Amino acid sequence: MPQQSAPRPTDLVVFGGTGDLSMRKLLPSLYLLDRDGHLDPGTRVIAVSRDGLTDADLRGKAEAAVQGHRAVRVAEPAVLRRFLGRLSHITVDVGGDASGWADLAASLAGPPEPGRDRVFYLAVPPMISGAICRGLADAGLVTPDSRVVMEKPLGRDLASARAVNAEVGEIFSEEQTYRIDHYLGKETVQNLLVLRFANVFLEPLWNSRWIDHVQITAAETVGVGGRRGYYDTAGAMRDMVQNHLLQLLCLTAMEPPASYGREAVRDEKLKVLQALEPLTGDRVRQDTARGRYGRGTVQGSEVLGYLEEPGGPADGTTETYVALRAEIANWRWAGVPFYLRTGKRMDRARSEIVVRFRDVPHTIFPGAATGGGSLVIRLQPDEGIHLTMLAKVPGAGALRLRPVPLELSFADTFATRSPEAYERLLMDVLAADSTLFMRRDEVEAAWRWTDPVIAAWADPDLVPETYPAGSAGPAGADRLIGRTGRTWYEEEQPR
Ligand SMILES: NC(=O)C1=CN([C@@H]2O[C@H](COP(=O)(O)OP(=O)(O)OC[C@H]3O[C@@H](n4cnc5c(N)ncnc54)[C@H](OP(=O)(O)O)[C@@H]3O)[C@@H](O)[C@H]2O)C=CC1
Numbered sequence: 001m002p003q004q005s006a007p008r009p010t011d012l013v014v015f016g017g018t019g020d021l022s023m024r025k026l027l028p029s030l031y032l033l034d035r036d037g038h039l040d041p042g043t044r045v046i047a048v049s050r051d052g053l054t055d056a057d058l059r060g061k062a063e064a065a066v067q068g069h070r071a072v073r074v075a076e077p078a079v080l081r082r083f084l085g086r087l088s089h090i091t092v093d094v095g096g097d098a099s100g101w102a103d104l105a106a107s108l109a110g111p112p113e114p115g116r117d118r119v120f121y122l123a124v125p126p127m128i129s130g131a132i133c134r135g136l137a138d139a140g141l142v143t144p145d146s147r148v149v150m151e152k153p154l155g156r157d158l159a160s161a162r163a164v165n166a167e168v169g170e171i172f173s174e175e176q177t178y179r180i181d182h183y184l185g186k187e188t189v190q191n192l193l194v195l196r197f198a199n200v201f202l203e204p205l206w207n208s209r210w211i212d213h214v215q216i217t218a219a220e221t222v223g224v225g226g227r228r229g230y231y232d233t234a235g236a237m238r239d240m241v242q243n244h245l246l247q248l249l250c251l252t253a254m255e256p257p258a259s260y261g262r263e264a265v266r267d268e269k270l271k272v273l274q275a276l277e278p279l280t281g282d283r284v285r286q287d288t289a290r291g292r293y294g295r296g297t298v299q300g301s302e303v304l305g306y307l308e309e310p311g312g313p314a315d316g317t318t319e320t321y322v323a324l325r326a327e328i329a330n331w332r333w334a335g336v337p338f339y340l341r342t343g344k345r346m347d348r349a350r351s352e353i354v355v356r357f358r359d360v361p362h363t364i365f366p367g368a369a370t371g372g373g374s375l376v377i378r379l380q381p382d383e384g385i386h387l388t389m390l391a392k393v394p395g396a397g398a399l400r401l402r403p404v405p406l407e408l409s410f411a412d413t414f415a416t417r418s419p420e421a422y423e424r425l426l427m428d429v430l431a432a433d434s435t436l437f438m439r440r441d442e443v444e445a446a447w448r449w450t451d452p453v454i455a456a457w458a459d460p461d462l463v464p465e466t467y468p469a470g471s472a473g474p475a476g477a478d479r480l481i482g483r484t485g486r487t488w489y490e491e492e493q494p495r
């Protein structure tokens, strides 16, 4: 992993600093960084939004957000006081009245003094990113060393992503631009690279000769919460597949990079995206399934269907579930399906990558179970790596084989706490390390692949299939994988 240098004093300006992302993820992660000594005493956090909050209002909201975060548990009073003291709020209406920019400039007091860094975090809808960057430049706030962080999804298709990238690129160079995908900050995702490239035993098996297929799942029990407005413009394809799931696919499938360096890793991820077989025409019908949750029961509680969620119309074709079969047209992976699926309001929350090995070419145990076993890289919950292999069931009599797991639980193995994904990535931004961030061409290559699928879904025959909240998803997804006799991965059962 990249080595972190000592923290530097930084002015971290968070546009959208009062929004859902800031409250649920960014501010609690910053508190944790402060608690663990990763913020310089001189670091300030300036939240920007349109809503005229006082500093005290913001601190009140931030305190509640920090106290309510699961990784914080009980905030330490002295640390909390110190952290809240770093926060202030400035009202800027991006695209509206220009007066707020002067307030922001006054609060930053011109260019940073030597040794002080400046980071602009855009936790806002991507379509105002360009206007923010232009406003910052016009107010004289951008220096050659300042950095900008952009959230996903970056745009809503290739054309809008290009436009946003171009607008931001007029003010910030590629080196100054940090495109965040918080899945890249998850511990197990980084561990996937270590597993693949720091151990000798997997690489010889990591290809179409020994791997039957790969399943990448990000299943959530939560619904859209208060984000119906945003979600209606996105759907699961733009919200999860275009970024998180394709990034996981890249890390699973990429060639060994020449080093664990920023460009080397990004170059290899890009090649995977470029090698994805286009999903167009009949393949969309055959190889994709989309669904939308209806009413149901999740973990014992009755929940509303998506169309009943507040903040949007009672009709529409937004999907909350996607399953698809992708293929990578290169020497390593030709003919190996990569099944991707993600959904909200599923029966259980789990994010994992399952690599399913082929059966042995010839069994010397006729009549006994065969099976190639699976490697499961579990992102959440219970981060860990599980390898399932066949073993003999003890006892005399007929030989019986059974899949048994070899388990590596990170929590049991390492005493140290796994940082939150945003903690890790914010620390990297503060340290000016962009290895775990996406390059412009990667983001655009991902849209190039997802755009035709989204366009094909405009066909009235391909509207999302309703699945009950709390279920395993729409039946169409089972048909998609079942055509080849495969099934979605569940915990291995004795066979
Ligand atoms: N929420 C999440 O879990 C995740 C969100 N993201 C991404 O993060 C970004 C923000 O999402 P989220 O926090 O959910 O969105 P919210 O709608 O909750 O928050 C948006 C924020 O932007 C501010 N804002 C909006 N328009 C303007 C404007 N014209 N001028 C100044 N401030 C403005 C809002 O404040 P106000 O309206 O008061 O001005 C608010 O602080 C999006 O790109 C989203 O895709 C990414 C991953 C997860």
Ligand SMILES: O=C1O[C@H](COP(=O)(O)O)[C@@H](O)[C@H](O)[C@H]1O
Pocket: 218, 220, 239, 240, 351
């Ligand atoms: O980016 C997003 O991710 C979350 C899921 O993140 P996780 O870390 O909890 O797996 C998802 O709920 C949200 O819709 C999406 O915008």
